[in-house]
Amino acid sequence: xxxxxxxxxxxxxxxxxxxxxxxxxxxxxxxxxxxxxxxxxxxxxxxxxxxxxxxxxxxxxxxxxxxxxxxxxxxxxxxxxxxxxxxxxxxxxxxxxxxxxxxxxxxxxxxxxxxxxxxxxxxxxxxxxxxxxxxxxxxxxxxxxxxxxxxxxxxxxxxxxxxxxxxxxxxxxxxxxxxxxxxxxxxxxxxxxxxxxxxxxxxxxxxxxxxxxxxxxxxxxxxxxxxxxxxxxxxxxxxxxxxxxxxxxxxxxxxxxxxxxxxxxxxxxxxxxxxxxxxxxxxxxxxxxxxxxxxxxxxxxxxxxxxxxxxxxxxxxxxxxxxxxxxxxxxxxxxxxxxxxxxxxxxxxxxxxxxxxxxxxxxxxxxxxxxxxxxxxxx
Numbered sequence: 001x002x003x004x005x006x007x008x009x010x011x012x013x014x015x016x017x018x019x020x021x022x023x024x025x026x027x028x029x030x031x032x033x034x035x036x037x038x039x040x041x042x043x044x045x046x047x048x049x050x051x052x053x054x055x056x057x058x059x060x061x062x063x064x065x066x067x068x069x070x071x072x073x074x075x076x077x078x079x080x081x082x083x084x085x086x087x088x089x090x091x092x093x094x095x096x097x098x099x100x101x102x103x104x105x106x107x108x109x110x111x112x113x114x115x116x117x118x119x120x121x122x123x124x125x126x127x128x129x130x131x132x133x134x135x136x137x138x139x140x141x142x143x144x145x146x147x148x149x150x151x152x153x154x155x156x157x158x159x160x161x162x163x164x165x166x167x168x169x170x171x172x173x174x175x176x177x178x179x180x181x182x183x184x185x186x187x188x189x190x191x192x193x194x195x196x197x198x199x200x201x202x203x204x205x206x207x208x209x210x211x212x213x214x215x216x217x218x219x220x221x222x223x224x225x226x227x228x229x230x231x232x233x234x235x236x237x238x239x240x241x242x243x244x245x246x247x248x249x250x251x252x253x254x255x256x257x258x259x260x261x262x263x264x265x266x267x268x269x270x271x272x273x274x275x276x277x278x279x280x281x282x283x284x285x286x287x288x289x290x291x292x293x294x295x296x297x298x299x300x301x302x303x304x305x306x307x308x309x310x311x312x313x314x315x316x317x318x319x320x321x322x323x324x325x326x327x328x329x330x331x332x333x334x335x336x337x338x339x340x341x342x343x344x345x346x347x348x349x350x351x352x353x354x355x356x357x358x359x360x361x362x363x364x365x366x367x368x369x370x371x372x373x374x375x376x377x378x379x
Contacts, residue, residue, distance in 0.1 A: 026101025027331045032071050032324065035094030037087045037115070038107025038130070040079040043209070043234030046259040046309075048107045051130050052077060053305035054313030055105055057297050062321055069329045073321070075104060080111055084178065087111030091118050102127060102336060105316050109133040110178035112144070119143055125337050127323065128316035130309075132255065132279070133182035134189070137361050145340050147316045147353060149366050151186035151230070151255055154277035157366045158228055158253045159190045161275075167225040167251070169199045173215070173239060174230035176203040183230030183255055199224045204231065209238040213245075220246040232257045237266035244270060251275065260371055261307060271371050278367045281350055283311040289349025290315065319353055319362070322346065 026033040038048040056075065063072040076098050080087035087110065094100045095118060103119065106112050107130040119126060126144045129136060132151035136144060162170055172187050174180035184201060191198055199222040202215050216239065219227065227243075227250050229236055236258050252274045263271040281288040283295060283306050294314050298306050319340075324331070326339035344356035353362040 024332050025099050031074055033074050033100050034102050034104040035098055035100035036077045036105050037080045037090035037111055039082040042081055044082055044232040046233055046262050047257045050305050050307045050309035051313035054310030055317040057301050057303055058314050058317035061297055068324050084110035084114035088114040091115040095122055109182045112136055125333055127320045134186045135182055146361050147319050148279040149364050151183045152189050153364055153366050154255050155187040156190040159194050162226050163194050169225045171199045171219050171224035171227045173202045175235050176205055180230045204235055209234055212242040216243040216246055220248050224250050226251040228253045230255055274371045276369050278308050278369050280308055280312045290351045318348055
């Protein structure tokens with residue numbers, strides 16, 4: 001009896017050592033669980049779906065080779081339907097029920113802002129965020145590691161391009177939500193830098209996308225030479241379609257989350273000439289090593305998700321996996337963050353991530369692309 005008791009006691013201590021204080025949440029000998037909330041349904045879902053698809057291509061590729069130190073990555077994603085309250089609930093579920101190791105590729109300004117209290121409480125790192133909000137790049141938010149440039153950098157590039165070509169009358173339209181207001185604030189900073197004021201700042205009511213005539217009429221009265229759109233998905237196409245009814249055709253500029261795929265599908269020939277800011281290289285430019293690698297991986301996976309957004313997801317997955325490798329076999333959240341901070345000019349193939357000096361904005365890459373008549377992008 002005593003021998004059996006001692007064996008049972010010894011076994012209980014072994015189990016405690018495996019699952020107690022020394023164990024890291026979301027990490028087992030065979031796996032790493034990470035979590036994400038995003039808008040995966042509704043009128044603005046396209047960029048998020050592509051972003052997640054691109055990330056999954058790389059995770060599947062890594063897992064097929066045995067994972068990292070024998071651990072395979074499992075991404076748990078929840079749809080928040082572009083509702084910040086639901087996003088916060090999803091984050092709680094990821095932390096309390098799914099027990100994730102880290103948060104990955106959080107999608108949408110509102111979703112991230114709503115989740116920050118929980119992120120801070122749990123001291124959990126967030127690798128990648130599909131939002132260019134300058135507010136989310138506050139140095140105090142040091143748990144969020146960004147892999148994309150800010151909306152400030154995007155709109156700054158647009159204003160620079162327009163003013164250099166003599167266009168001074170520039171309107172701004174924005175979604176009347178957290179994402180749109182964050183982008184508007186960034187645009188205002190870009191205008192101030194060049195000492196000009198927008199011709200008009202017009203909000204778009206996301207609940208009335210089929211009734212935008214009043215909004216487009218107000219903008220058209222100013223006869224802007226260009227319109228910067230802080231919009232995504234159906235809001236973009238609904239606004240452009242209605243605006244063209246005014247008989248005016250200014251230069252349309254969109255931020256990076258504006259889906260070219262949706263523009264072409266909904267607008268057809270009217271999408272030609274629209275300029276979109278891009279925060280990653282063209283996935284079809286073979287001169288970039290990361291683009292060649294991505295296209296090859298997508299082809300191998302039989303995936304048709306080869307857009308800018310899916311490449312961004314792929315890049316973010318690569319950054320996460322590299323950080324896991326650098327963190328070593330004895331994983332912890334603190335070691336993951338330390339590993340991310342060692343990425344000083346980490347070149348993924350023409351796209352550089354740099355978190356040196358305590359930075360959390362890993363990239364400042366911005367390019368402007370134009371939708372051509374063939375539906376391809378020109379640079």
